Amino acid sequence: MALPNIPLVDLKAQYAAHKTEIDAAIARVIENTAFIGGAELQRFETAFAAFCEAPVAIGCGNGTDAIALALKGLGIGAGDEVVVPSMTFIATAEAVEMVGARPVFADCDPDTLLMGPAEVEAVLTPNTKALLPVHLFGQPCDMPGLMALAKAKGLKVIEDSAQAHGARVGGQRIGSFGDAATYSFYPGKNLGAYGDGGAITTTDPALADWLRKARNHGRAKKYEHDFSAVNSRLDGLQAAILGAKLPHLDDWSARRRERAGWYDAWIAAEVPDAQPIVQREDTTSVYHLYVIRVPNRDAVLAGLKARGVMAGVHYPIALHQQPAFADWNVTDEDMPHTAAACAQILSLPMYPELSKESARRVIVSLKEALEQSAAT
């Protein structure tokens, strides 16, 4: 009999492990009919801020809105340029366009696939107003380097932390370097809601005040609106579910690192054709994804699938290659490291509950798929 498939992520395993707490949180919200705002939201915002080692966290509808709200709150709009990595999820650049600004794509470091100061510097213009570094796959960017550059050029910095809740540079949590940091609680993220959700952290009290109103129709108090804004709230059910999960997040991140350690060691010893993404020194990744580079990527992906290993690709199409951004006329020659990586990368199954037996099967399957792809 065939072994069961190993998924890329397994949300059912997490629910099964914490069903009692999560079910109780959901029941509490329904019994109190506190569906929007209220105590659950406040409790989660306070707890998430503490987790991020930030003074405040403001919940919102999703991670894309979180970026757009932060940009707008920092005064970024029409005529402004915001530097974003080409190697990221579309939301990073989409949020820039949502506020009427122009996303300017930067290439990535060939080893870490992160946007660093060198890649940013190459695309700065007199219209650059902000940087949007992404802590990709759970690995923190060079924040000290990016902040030094931003300071020298007078630029705002928003850390897109959608994939990296709780990661650290040195001892410091990501999110505390820039003017603001944005988070997504999309179900598959390291801290996932049971629907959409997002948050913004900031050390700027004026920005926090503006964000609290902006996510809720510019509302100052009942019936009174200081400005017209949007409806982008983190609802009570999501806040309660996230609040039930948050106490486990550091443990889940440690388990992700443990699994990454198994993969690292086995790949180094047994799979010379696969290269894990290089980790920067003095950083603590939370391994949202475990990404490797392989030759014959599509054949290896198919070989893994045939063996019941559901690997993924993040991302097969870089932002500068997306039809959505064709008008910006950025070519593969402009973004050589990003373009090369898109054709080679592959994400192995990664979730805190992944068993050692399953992880072992992933590596054995990877070895077989690579050998098979080389022979054909």
Ligand SMILES: *Cc1c(COP(=O)(O)O)cnc(C)c1O
């Ligand atoms: C998921 C993600 C987002 C957007 O989050 P949503 O909650 O889906 O809107 C933004 N940036 C990155 C890097 C992401 O991975």
